[in-house]
Amino acid sequence: MSRTLSLSLVERWRRSWYLQSVELWLDPMPRRRRRAVLSELRANLDEATADVGLDAAIAGLGAPRQLVGRYLDTEPQPRPRWNHGAAAAALVLGGWLYATLFYTLGMLDALDSTGTASPARGSFLGTHVVAISNPSELSAAFSGVPWWPLLVTVLVFLLVGRAWHALPRRTEPQVSAP
Amino acid sequence: MDVVEVVERDPQLLKGVLPMLVLTLLDQEESYGYELVTRLQAGGLDGIATGTVYPVLTRLEREGRLSSRLVPSAAGPARKYYRPTPAGLSLLADARRAWTALADVVDRLVPLTEELR
Numbered sequence: 048m049s050r051t052l053s054l055s056l057v058e059r060w061r062r063s064w065y066l067q068s069v070e071l072w073l074d075p076m077p078r079r080r081r082r083a084v085l086s087e088l089r090a091n092l093d094e095a096t097a098d099v100g101l102d103a104a105i106a107g108l109g110a111p112r113q114l115v116g117r118y119l120d121t122e123p124q125p126r127p128r129w130n131h132g133a134a135a136a137a138l139v140l141g142g143w144l145y146a147t148l149f150y151t152l153g154m155l156d157a158l159d160s161t162g163t164a165s166p167a168r169g170s171f172l173g174t175h176v177v178a179i180s181n182p183s184e185l186s187a188a189f190s191g192v193p194w195w196p197l198l199v200t201v202l203v204f205l206l207v208g209r210a211w212h213a214l215p216r217r218t219e220p221q222v223s224a225p
Numbered sequence: 226m227d228v229v230e231v232v233e234r235d236p237q238l239l240k241g242v243l244p245m246l247v248l249t250l251l252d253q254e255e256s257y258g259y260e261l262v263t264r265l266q267a268g269g270l271d272g273i274a275t276g277t278v279y280p281v282l283t284r285l286e287r288e289g290r291l292s293s294r295l296v297p298s299a300a301g302p303a304r305k306y307y308r309p310t311p312a313g314l315s316l317l318a319d320a321r322r323a324w325t326a327l328a329d330v331v332d333r334l335v336p337l338t339e340e341l342r
Contacts, residue, residue, distance in 0.1 A: 052301055084283055087258060090302035094259040095275060097300060107262075107275040114276045121284035 052097045061101060062092065068111035075119060075126040075212075084118060125212045132208020136200045143196040147171055151187045154178040172196050232272050239273070243281055244290075245320040246270075248309050251291065252317065257304035258282055282307055290316055 054062065066089060073081045088108075095104035108114050150171040158167050158180035166179045173193035179186045204210075232239045250256065250264050261282070262275045285291045290313035295303040309317065 080283075080287070086302065087283075087305050088279065090298070090304055091258040091275065091279065093301040094257075094304075095262075098259070098263075104275075108279075109274060109276040114280075117276065117280040118283060121280060121287070 052093050054096070054101065058096075058101045061105070062096070065105055065108075065111060066092070069115055071130060072112050072115035073118065074128045074130040075209075076122065077126070124216070125209070127209050127212045129208050132204040132206075132210065135207035136204035139200045139203050140196070143172065143193070143200070147174055147176075147189075151176050151178060151189075155180045155185065155187065232270065236277075239270075239277070242320075242324065243277070244285060245317060245324060247278065247281055247285065248290070248313055248317040248320070251307050252309050252314065255306045255308040257296075257306050260304075261307070285313065288312075 066085060069088065070081070070085055073084065076084065092104055092108065095107060098104075099107075150169070154167050154169055154176060155178050157163075158178060164181040166177050169176045169178070170191075173191055173195050174189055175191040177188045177190075246265060246268075247261065250261060250268070256264060258279050259275065262273065262278050265273050265278065282291065286293055286307065289310060291307045292310050293305050293307050296306055298304050
């Protein structure tokens, strides 16, 4: 069963996307075993593709999340999902940055429309903003530590990443028979 | 109703015996993942999916029931060949005994369809 595998660019992209998705969901598996599983999966996927085509080969494996679910079902104990936690925390942080930028642009726009030349001061989720908009200067300065957004980001990272699975497990006390 | 329909309708039925089938085939001859799937299909499990078999191999290897070795392949990445360890053969013997005992009970309690008619 050794046929030469030739894939089009689109098929290569699909195979790569599938394996990337599997890798993302396999996050809770220990790194060394995860790499071994992915390497073997790639080899078997190539064998199946050479035999029945990429569509059937991927269909046989099933959706990435379902396939990974079967792998993780057999894990001895649950582990944290750091990649998921980091992705969720990045989203929260990105949302906060976007909101702060939006708030600052609103201040500058208000200064511009009212013709106010003096600096405007404001605070948004712990960040102090000083905005200046006049014919000679257009600027915004930020200061202060945004504790709440940072706290929420860390909490989201820990919750989505299921960080509690990294804690050492308490072993049940053994009761000896009389 | 053939085996494919039964497996599709009740995947749990296969899940219980799949490790025994995998160990049996690998005891007969070592195989890599996809080759093992094709052997299972040739043996009558036409509808069995690759995504059902590979996690079983990973679990059995993690539990020390299978050993593996990488063999370079001219067609692509190295193939990982599996064969049962002594612990795997012991599990297989237990599984066969349990299956035979269960099959005896089922045969006794569940009459054949023809006998019902």
